[in-house]
Amino acid sequence: MRALAPVALLAFGALYCMASRTDVLPDDRADALATHYSGGGQDINGISFLVRKKIGDHVSVSYNHLEDIVSGASIDVRTSGASPYRETRTQDGLSAEFLYGKTTYSLGVTHSYEPDYRSNTANFGISQSMFGDLTTISMTYRRTWNDVFKMECLVDDKALNYPCVEKVHDPAFGKKDMDERAYGVGITQILTRNSIISANFEVITDQGWLSNPYREFLYVNPGTGLGYGLAPEVDPNTRTSNALGFDYKYYLPWKAALDLQYRYFEDTWQIRAHTAQIGYTQPWRNWTFDGSLRFYTQTHADFYSDLFSSATQQNFMSRNRELSSFNEFTIGAGASYEFHVPYATWINKSTASLRIDHFIFDYKDFRNALLIDPTAGVAAGAEPLYSVQLNVMQLFLSIWY
Amino acid sequence: MSISRRIVGLAAALLLLSQLSGCGTIQPWVKPYERERLADPIMSFDPSPVSSAYMEHVFEVRAAARGGNGAAGGGCGCN
Numbered sequence: 001m002r003a004l005a006p007v008a009l010l011a012f013g014a015l016y017c018m019a020s021r022t023d024v025l026p027d028d029r030a031d032a033l034a035t036h037y038s039g040g041g042q043d044i045n046g047i048s049f050l051v052r053k054k055i056g057d058h059v060s061v062s063y064n065h066l067e068d069i070v071s072g073a074s075i076d077v078r079t080s081g082a083s084p085y086r087e088t089r090t091q092d093g094l095s096a097e098f099l100y101g102k103t104t105y106s107l108g109v110t111h112s113y114e115p116d117y118r119s120n121t122a123n124f125g126i127s128q129s130m131f132g133d134l135t136t137i138s139m140t141y142r143r144t145w146n147d148v149f150k151m152e153c154l155v156d157d158k159a160l161n162y163p164c165v166e167k168v169h170d171p172a173f174g175k176k177d178m179d180e181r182a183y184g185v186g187i188t189q190i191l192t193r194n195s196i197i198s199a200n201f202e203v204i205t206d207q208g209w210l211s212n213p214y215r216e217f218l219y220v221n222p223g224t225g226l227g228y229g230l231a232p233e234v235d236p237n238t239r240t241s242n243a244l245g246f247d248y249k250y251y252l253p254w255k256a257a258l259d260l261q262y263r264y265f266e267d268t269w270q271i272r273a274h275t276a277q278i279g280y281t282q283p284w285r286n287w288t289f290d291g292s293l294r295f296y297t298q299t300h301a302d303f304y305s306d307l308f309s310s311a312t313q314q315n316f317m318s319r320n321r322e323l324s325s326f327n328e329f330t331i332g333a334g335a336s337y338e339f340h341v342p343y344a345t346w347i348n349k350s351t352a353s354l355r356i357d358h359f360i361f362d363y364k365d366f367r368n369a370l371l372i373d374p375t376a377g378v379a380a381g382a383e384p385l386y387s388v389q390l391n392v393m394q395l396f397l398s399i400w401y
Numbered sequence: 402m403s404i405s406r407r408i409v410g411l412a413a414a415l416l417l418l419s420q421l422s423g424c425g426t427i428q429p430w431v432k433p434y435e436r437e438r439l440a441d442p443i444m445s446f447d448p449s450p451v452s453s454a455y456m457e458h459v460f461e462v463r464a465a466a467r468g469g470n471g472a473a474g475g476g477c478g479c480n
Contacts, residue, residue: 132429243469
């Protein structure tokens, strides 16, 4: 704590020097979003809405609610032999921003609920405009408390599409805790009258139960028909990651915007990742069109393997494909139409938008274990690599008032 | 150098910068009346917060990388 004293002193000094100027709060707006996700054996349908409103000149509050209904069975579920399932996730968030001079303070709380995962988050942020509003710096802190459960099926009817009729928490697994802390600093800089850039650095540190209760690793077991065995993954109990991201926007001479993004990521599990994205936005009459290309690549965690030599090869073992080496490519396009709502004079602007994104995941060391068939000469470890394509569609309405 | 020390150092540097701006005499090279294009909604970093939060969640639960580009939604989505 002693190390934080100079920071607190400097923060006080900064706010004292800035107090006589003014800045702005975010616009009052409401958004309603419907989403559809499909691919990899899963369908996810969701809704979400956000309402933001100023109270006086210094305070803006917002409320966000979302619901996702997940159904189907991913390759991990099918490999473990479990049945397709259906479950709902809900999330509610409340936040407030307070503006004093050039300083904006933000506070927020979020609660997320799934039958097997409960999460509560509190966050605090402070941002400061300076150099005649050319520069804004920000600092954020977020703390998340998670409770992890494992569901087991009480009533199983194989005649149904989703055989598990009734689920309860597995008493043998109990409740596991996982805490997360995130520290962020950022800067947004106006470069020219046509360009602006932001840079954000974030450290996230986790402690507690970091394994996925359903994911299992494969190990060589010649005594079984398929030549492999399955055992629950064991991840370390701590993880710390660093991420540094840049976002550059340029206003083109024919009234269009170019967006370039890059992020470098590393963590204590020896995962390294690069993300690059390019986007283009073009308004035309009442329409705004945009398109984006995104490329992502990561290396695997040091305790990841597609096939372990035995169930006790090492202390930490995972075959979680999110921790494997893979490339991912996303192409997205969207269109937004601005319209007038008759008789609603309190609405300043309203838009209807549609966006579609297509994802392609190519795994480099995660194989499709469903294709293991020793009788056909495909032994464990020789099956083809897994790849999957996903589609996400978003339809949303926005009003500003 | 530990991560917490690096964060504290970076935060101190940024805050020192803020004090220089507040009490110093640095003049903006892009005047307020020259920022019409930057104020256009197409130049917003996050024009659709609900949509971008959803997309961020989709990315985060399917890859190891996280952070460095704003807050994302909670939950596991891990099956």
